[in-house]
Amino acid sequence: xxxxxxxxxxxxxDGIQSDGLTALADALSTIAEVWVVAPDRxxxxxAHAVTLHKPLRVIQSGKRVYSVNGTPVDCVNLxxxxxMPDKPQLVVSGINRGxxxxxxxxxxxxxSAALEGAILGIPSLAVSQEGRERxxxxxxxxxxxxxxKMILAHGVPEETVLNLNIPDRPLAATTGVRxxxxxxxRFDNPIIEKLDxxxxxxxxxxxxxxxxxxxKDSDHEAIAEGAVSLTPIRLDSTxxxxxxxxxxxxxxxxxxRTVGRAGSATRKKERP
Numbered sequence: 658x659x660x661x662x663x664x665x666x667x668x669x670x671d672g673i674q675s676d677g678l679t680a681l682a683d684a685l686s687t688i689a690e691v692w693v694v695a696p697d698r699x700x701x702x703x704a705h706a707v708t709l710h711k712p713l714r715v716i717q718s719g720k721r722v723y724s725v726n727g728t729p730v731d732c733v734n735l736x737x738x739x740x741m742p743d744k745p746q747l748v749v750s751g752i753n754r755g756x757x758x759x760x761x762x763x764x765x766x767x768x769s770a771a772l773e774g775a776i777l778g779i780p781s782l783a784v785s786q787e788g789r790e791r792x793x794x795x796x797x798x799x800x801x802x803x804x805x806k807m808i809l810a811h812g813v814p815e816e817t818v819l820n821l822n823i824p825d826r827p828l829a830a831t832t833g834v835r836x837x838x839x840x841x842x843r844f845d846n847p848i849i850e851k852l853d854x855x856x857x858x859x860x861x862x863x864x865x866x867x868x869x870x871x872x873k874d875s876d877h878e879a880i881a882e883g884a885v886s887l888t889p890i891r892l893d894s895t896x897x898x899x900x901x902x903x904x905x906x907x908x909x910x911x912x913x914r915t916v917g918r919a920g921s922a923t924r925k926k927e928r929p
Contacts, residue, residue: 663688663689663690663746663809664689664690664691664692664741664743664744664745664746665685665688665689665690665691665692665745665746665747665748665749665805666691666692666693666694666733666736666737666741666745666747666748666749666774666779667681667682667685667691667692667693667694667695667749667750668693668694668695668729668732668733668736668748668749668750668770669681669695669696669729669750669751669752669753669766669767669770670696670699670700670701670702670703670728670729670750670753670765670766670767670769670770671699671700671701671753671754671767672695672696672697672698672699672700673693673695673696673697673718673722673724675695675752675754676792676794677751677752677753677754677786677792677794677797678693678695678751678752680752680794680795680797680798681749681751681752681784681794681797681798681801683798684798684799684801684802685749685801685802685805687802688802688805688806688809689746689747689809690721691721692721692722692723692736692740692741692745693719693721693722693723694715694723694724694725694732694733694735694736694740694741695723695724695725695729695732696724696725696726696727696728696729696731696732697716697724697725697726700728700729700766701766702764702765702766703728703729703730703766703769704763704764704765704766704769705730705769705772705773706728706730706766706769707728707730707731707734708727708728708731713725713726713727713731713735714726715735715739715740723736723740728766728769729750729766729767729769729770729773730766730769730770730773732770733748733770733773733774733777734773734777737774737777737779738777744777744778744779745779746779746780746809747779747780747781747782747805747808747809748770748771748773748774748775748779748780748781748782749771749781749782749783749784749801749805750767750768750770750771750774750781750782750783750784751767751782751783751784751785751786751797751801751821752784752785752786752792752794752797752798752801752823753765753767753783753784753785753786754786754788754792755785755786755787755788756785756786756787756822756880757783757785757820757822758822758839758840758842758876758877758880758886759839759840759841759842759875759876759877760839760841760842761842762783762820762839762890765783765785767783767784767785768783768818768820768890770783771783771818771819771820772818772890772892774818775816775817775818775892776892780808780812780813781818781819782801782804782805782808782818782819782820782821783818783819783820783821784797784800784801784821784823785797785820785821785822785823786822786823786825787822787823787824787825787880788825789825792825793823793825793826793827795828796823796826796827796828796831797823799828800821800823800834800885801821804819804821804887813889814889814891816891816892816893817889817890817891817892818889818890818891818892819887819888819889819890820876820886820887820888820889820890821885821886821887821888822876822879822880822885822886822888823885824879824880824883824884824885826883830883831883831884831885832882832883832884833884833885834884834885834886834887835874835879835884835885835886835887836874836887836888836889837874837875837876837878837879837886837887837888838874838875838876838888839875839876839888839890840875840876840877840878842877848860848861848862849861849862876888
């Protein structure tokens with residue numbers, strides 16, 4: 658039986674009606690009091706968008722179940738700051754229809770919801786399931802529950818989100834869980850140009866993924882080999898290895914700024 662002292666917020670970017678959301682909430686309800694706050698419709702690839710140009714409305718559709726006419730990040734903010742009586746011990750976003758590997762994390766609403774949880778100081782997990790027309794959400798929920806238990810027991814480093822991806826295989830056919838890094842992807846023809854019936858051009862941002870890099874210990878490598886991928890992602894994206902290199906620019910940039918001001922002053926004196 659779940660303990661009332663543990664609360665988990667569940668959200669997603671596929672919308673309140675998603676089977677992946679239901680499977681995730683049902684699995685986590687075995688260990689905690691689950692609150693669901695999710696978009697009222699699909700919000701795929703919204704990244705870290707926040708709604709500023711219109712009011713947000715919240716509709717309660719069940720016990721501790723709410724939908725929001727906004728983005729996944731909006732849902733997390735409203736849940737943690739307005740809807741839930743106390744902050745949860747964990748935020749879990751998913752289960753997404755399709756993996757979020759490598760550069761996908763920059764565009765994913767699923768991952769961004771988890772990132773927002775971390776920004777607000779809550780350990781957070783993003784969960785995505787490989788598949789096409791059908792998805793093995795029970796398998797994804799199984800691994801999400803296992804990872805959630807580990808987070809609750811051991812915690813995660815500050816400003817760190819865990820990105821969990823599950824291969825499209827039966828549970829017995831998965832080849833284990835690997836701790837991975839983010840891969841890189843390349844696309845063939847990423848923007849498709851077509852003509853509408855009136856002869857006007859329009860575009861689809863699409864394309865076919867043709868290759869990956871960073872294969873060693875990468876999330877793509879794990880999924881391709883039938884393993885579950887678990888990648889720690891940090892909020893601070895500063896390239897610390899490059900700081901000393903770019904500090905060498907500081908003096909040059911300061912001198913350039915000073916010369917520019919002097920030049921402006923000289924030109925003003927030359928005007929009649």
